[in-house]
Amino acid sequence: MTVTTGTRVVISGGDVFDGTGAPPGPADVAIDGGRIVEVGSGLDGDELVDARGLTILPGLIDCHVHVMFDGIDLMAHLQQPFSYAFYTAIRSLARTLDCGITTVRDAGGADLGVKQAVANGLIEGPRMRTAISILGQTGGHTDGWQPSGVDASLFVPHPGRPSPIVDGPDEMRRKVRELVRAGADVIKICTSGGVISPRDDPRHAHFGPDELATCVAEATTAGIAVMAHAQGADGIKNAVRAGVRSVEHGIFLDDEGIEMMLDAGTYLVPTLAAPRAVIAAAAAGAALPDVVVDKAREVAEAHMESFGRAVAAGVPVAMGTDSGVGRHGDNLTELALMHEAGMKPEAVLAASTSSAASLLGIADEVGTVAAGKRADLVLVSGDPFDFGSLKTNIRAVYQDGRPVR
Template sequence: MRTLFAALALLLLMSQPVSGETLYIQAAKLIDGASDQAREQVTVVVRRQQIEDIRDGYHGDPEQDRVVRLHEHTLMPGLMDAHTHLSMEMSPDAYIRQFTEDPADMAFRMTSFAEKTLKAGFTTVRELGDSHGLSTSLRDAIRAGHVAGPRILAAGKSLATTGGHADPTSGWSQALEGDPGPREGVINGRAEAAAGVRHRYKEGADLVKITATGGVLSLADSGENPQFSEEELEALVTTAKDYGFHVAAHAHGGEGMKRAIRAGVRSIEHGTYMDRRIIRLMRRHDTWYVPTISAGRFVADMAEKPDYFPPQVREKAAEIGPLIQETFARAWEGGVKIAFGTDSGVSPHGDNAREFIYMVEAGMPEMAAIQSATRETARMMGIDDQLGTVEAGKLADLVAVVGNPLEDISRMLEVRFVMKEGDIVRHD
C-alpha cells in the first residue's frame, strides 16, 4: 500500500508544473557548474521558474511541502549541446529521403528527436543547420508549450558557397540543381554574403552557421578544402555582428579554419586538422572549439559497413571520423576554450551524453567535461546570465543522474530527473 501511495504522489508531482509553488529538491551531491568541487547533501529550492536558494542538508517536509528526494543521485545544471541537427538522423536512406519526404514529414519526426534530447538531460541546444525553417518553427513551438523539447538557439539554413558543404543541391543532377542563392543559403562574393546573413535574420534565426570547409557527409570529393574567401568571411562576420549574431563555422581543414578564425567567428565546429599553430590562433582570437567526437566516432563506425554511405562519403568518413578525438586531446592540452557539442543527427538523438565518455577518454577530467556542457557552453552561447550554473536567481534547469559521474563518467547516460524552467519533465 505504501508503494501505491508513493507512486500516486509521484504522478501528482509530475502532472503539475512547479510554477507558483516552492519545490525542495534534495540531492546526495550537487555539481553546481561554478565550483570545481561537488557539494554533499544539498537542497535546491525552486520557486516558479527560478532557483530561489541552495541549502546545505536536506530541507522540506514531505508531508507539507513538495519534495523531490534524489538521495542516490548527483544534481547539476541542465546540460547543453552546442551542435545538433534535430531535423535529421543519419541512416542509409538519408540521401534519398530529401526527394521522397515533405517538410511536414521532417517536422513531425523532429518532435520525437526533441523530446529524446530533453529527456536525455539536455535542456538547451544550438541547432546548427536545417531547411524549410524547421528549427525556428520547432523553437517557437517549444517556447509556446505545444511540443516537449529543449530550449533552441536556431541557425536556420547554413550558409555555403556554390557546390560547398551546405549547398542543398550538391550531388543532384543538372536538371534538378538549379542555381540556389542567398535565400537558400548559397552565397558567392561579399554582397551575397551579407544578403545570406540578412535572410537568416528575416527567417528568425538566432545565430549564423557557415561551412568554412568541405564536409564528410556532403556529396563532394573534398572534406577539408577551404570554401570561402577571406573577403566573403569578413563580410559574413561583419554583417552578423550588425544583427547581433554569433557565427559558428563548420571546419575540418586547416586553411579554412585559419581564415574563419581571423575573420572573427565565435566557434569552430569539428576542427579535425587543427594543429598547434591553429590552437595558438584560436587562443589569440578567443575562439571556442566545439569538438563533436560523437559524430566522428559514428561515421567512422558506419564507414565499415559497405552499403551505409555513398562511396565518396564512405571514403571521407573513414579518413576524417577517427581523427576528431585526437584533435580534441590536442585542443584540451593546448588550452583552447571548449564547449560541448555532439553533432547529434549524425549520431543518434538521445545519445548526446556519450560525448562525455569520449572527452574523458581523451584526457579531460570528469568535472571539466561536465562544466563544458554547462557553464562553458552557456558562456559561449551568451546565456550564462540565466543558465549554466546552479545559483539563486537563475532559471531552474536541473538534471540528476544515478550515482557519482565524477567517479564514473558513464553515469551521465543514467539521467533520472530533468527540470526545465521549473517544470519537471522527467522523474523516474
C-alpha cells in the same frame, strides 16, 4: 523519490555539481517560480524531493544538433516527403530531453516555427537557439548538386529557411540579413569542406577573406555571433581571423590554429561522435556514397588527436554532438569521447553546462546551479562522471522548475 505538494520546491539530500568544474558536494536546491532561489544546507520548502544518493547537475547543453533529420541515409532522405522532417523534429527533441539536455543550438535546418513550437509548449523539447540555414559556397559543404543533376541537399529552401548557397560579399550581406529576418539566433558558415558532402574535401578552405569579413560584420551589426563549420586547418584559421565565435568540428586543427583560438578566445565545439556515427550508419546498411564513408574513416583518429591537443593547450570547449548525423538520444556518447580524448571528467561536464552556456550567450540564465538561474536540473544516480552510464542513470529532468522526465 519522495514528494509532498506545495509551491517552493526543495530538492534535498543530494550532492550538487554546480557546473563550474568544482567537485560535487552536498547541498539542497530550492526552486520557486521556475528559478533556483537558494542553494545550501538544511533548506525548507513546501514541496520536498528526496535526492538522497543522487547528484544534481545543471541541465545539459548541446551546442550542435540538427533536429530536422535523424541519421544519415541518402536514399531514405531523397524519398522522404518534405513535411516529414517536422514530425521527425518532434521525436528528436523529445529524445534529446531524455538525455537531460535542456537547451540546444540547432546548427542548421530548424526554422523559427520549430523554435516557437517548443517555446509555446506545442511540443516538448529543449529550449532552442537556431542557425536556420547553413551558408556555403557553390561546390561547398551545403551544395547538394550531384553529377546526375539531382540536388541531394539535406535542407530544401522554404519561406522560413533561405537558400544556403552564397558567392561573393554582396550575396553574403543579403543572405545574412535574410537569416536575421527569418529569426536566426546565430549565423552558421562553412569555411571548409566536410565529411558528409561528397563533392568537396574537408581539408580545403572555403570562402575568401572578404566574404567572411562581410558575414561577421553583418552578424555583429545584428547582435548575433557566427559559428563556423571548419574542419581543415586553413579553414579553421580563416574563420578565427574573421572573428567567428566558435569553430565546429576542428578536425585538422594544428598548433598555429590552437594558438590563434587561444588569443581570440574562440570556442571549439568538437562533435567527436559525428564521424563515428557515419561509419556506424554505413555498417548498418545506410545508403551513403563510398567517398563519404572513406572520409569519415580518415578523419576519426585525427579528430580525437587534435581535440586532445586543444584541450591540453586550454582552448575553451563547449559540448556539441552533431546529432542528426547520428541518432538523437545518443548525444551523451560525446561526453565519453571527450573524456577518452584527454579531458578531465569535471571539465567534460563543465563544457556541457557552464561553458556551453557562455558560448551561447545565455550564462546569466542557465549552465550552473546557482540562485537566480532557471531551474534546469538533472538528477542522476551513481557516479556522474561515468559517462557511459550517464543516460541510464538519469532519474529526473527539470526544465524551468517543472519535472519533464
